[in-house]
Amino acid sequence: MIEFLSISGFLEALNPLAHASQAEYSGFWAMMFNTILSGFWARLFAASFLILAFWFGVYRRLFSLGILFFAMSVVLTYLGGVIGMMFWWAS
Amino acid sequence: MSLNKDSQRGDVFLGSQPTPGKPKGLLDAISEIQQYYVVERSGSTIPVDFFTLAGKLAFFEVGFKGAFISGLVSAFLTPIAIGVIERYLPIFGSYDPTFYDKCFAFLIAIGFTVGYAFFFAVLGKYYIGEISKAAIKNLIMGLVAGAILKLVIAFLAFHFIYFVVLEPHNLAVWLLKMRWLIQYYSLNKLYQWLQDFRPVFLISAYFVAFTTSLLVTIPVAGIFLGARKTTKLMNQENEWK
Numbered sequence: 347m348i349e350f351l352s353i354s355g356f357l358e359a360l361n362p363l364a365h366a367s368q369a370e371y372s373g374f375w376a377m378m379f380n381t382i383l384s385g386f387w388a389r390l391f392a393a394s395f396l397i398l399a400f401w402f403g404v405y406r407r408l409f410s411l412g413i414l415f416f417a418m419s420v421v422l423t424y425l426g427g428v429i430g431m432m433f434w435w436a437s
Numbered sequence: 438m439s440l441n442k443d444s445q446r447g448d449v450f451l452g453s454q455p456t457p458g459k460p461k462g463l464l465d466a467i468s469e470i471q472q473y474y475v476v477e478r479s480g481s482t483i484p485v486d487f488f489t490l491a492g493k494l495a496f497f498e499v500g501f502k503g504a505f506i507s508g509l510v511s512a513f514l515t516p517i518a519i520g521v522i523e524r525y526l527p528i529f530g531s532y533d534p535t536f537y538d539k540c541f542a543f544l545i546a547i548g549f550t551v552g553y554a555f556f557f558a559v560l561g562k563y564y565i566g567e568i569s570k571a572a573i574k575n576l577i578m579g580l581v582a583g584a585i586l587k588l589v590i591a592f593l594a595f596h597f598i599y600f601v602v603l604e605p606h607n608l609a610v611w612l613l614k615m616r617w618l619i620q621y622y623s624l625n626k627l628y629q630w631l632q633d634f635r636p637v638f639l640i641s642a643y644f645v646a647f648t649t650s651l652l653v654t655i656p657v658a659g660i661f662l663g664a665r666k667t668t669k670l671m672n673q674e675n676e677w678k
Contacts, residue, residue, distance in 0.1 A: 385529065396541075409464060409556070420545060424526075
């Protein structure tokens with residue numbers, strides 16, 4: 347506990363490789379890429395977030411929530427491509 | 438003669454003449470316009486001078502900032518969307534976009550601007566009295582000015598990228614400066630890709646002009662239609678009275 351409270355302990359806790367092996371970690375992102383960030387689920391989530399952005403931003407006039415959902419929709423739409431490029435670069 | 442308690446005590450209330458607030462953001466501006474609408478709809482008249490020059494400027498500023506920022510978001514997303522449609526960039530992890538993907542990329546590119554424009558369009562409902570009209574007009578003038586400035590900046594920037602930054606000779610010189618960081622093979626691929634991607638910026642410049650026209654047209658049409666509806670409703674109410 348005390349180790350965690352120190353700065354180096356905190357930074358060590360942030361390092362994903364302290365909790366999983368490199369293969370497991372890259373496997374996690376590959377799984378994210380194959381499930382949430384590409385294909386059917388990415389399309390569904392991105393469209394849902396865009397609809398929510400319009401619903402909250404325009405209809406309910408909760409502008410900040412609208413921007414948040416719009417940003418999430420943009421991230422879901424293009425992040426898959428960015429991660430795909432990273433995999434291509436690394437391979 | 439009867440005097441109320443305050444008069445009997447001789448209390449004097451010092452106060453300043455209420456002035457219209459200076460909205461800091463779009464929500465503040467709409468709230469202010471709603472307040473003017475409520476007062477003017479109830480039949481009370483507010484003197485025209487109530488809406489000071491500073492107030493007018495504040496509404497103009499809100500419209501200007503909103504249009505400029507929403508336009509920049511749209512301008513940033515436009516080359517990406519066109520890159521997706523032209524198959525230079527991936528969408529949902531794929532370089533082979535379906536019809537749905539192309540439509541979605543297009544929707545994302547114009548979504549922020551259209552949403553923002555509809556946000557302004559609701560103001561038509563409140564376009565009735567002198568003060569409400571003055572506030573909305575200043576807000577819309579700011580919106581138009583911001584949209585035009587954004588259009589000029591984006592149009593010039595995209596043309597600058599096409600004619601200067603991605604000009605084959607200039608691009609080769611700049612890429613060769615990165616040889617210490619990136620292998621020659623990768624630089625060559627990047628050069629080829631950027632040369633293929635280059636025309637996307639020209640298309641984007643004209644696409645931004647199209648989205649700017651939406652940003653101006655939707656609120657103006659919305660205000661015109663909304664104002665007509667409110668006026669009809671008020672005329673009906675007067676007839677029933």
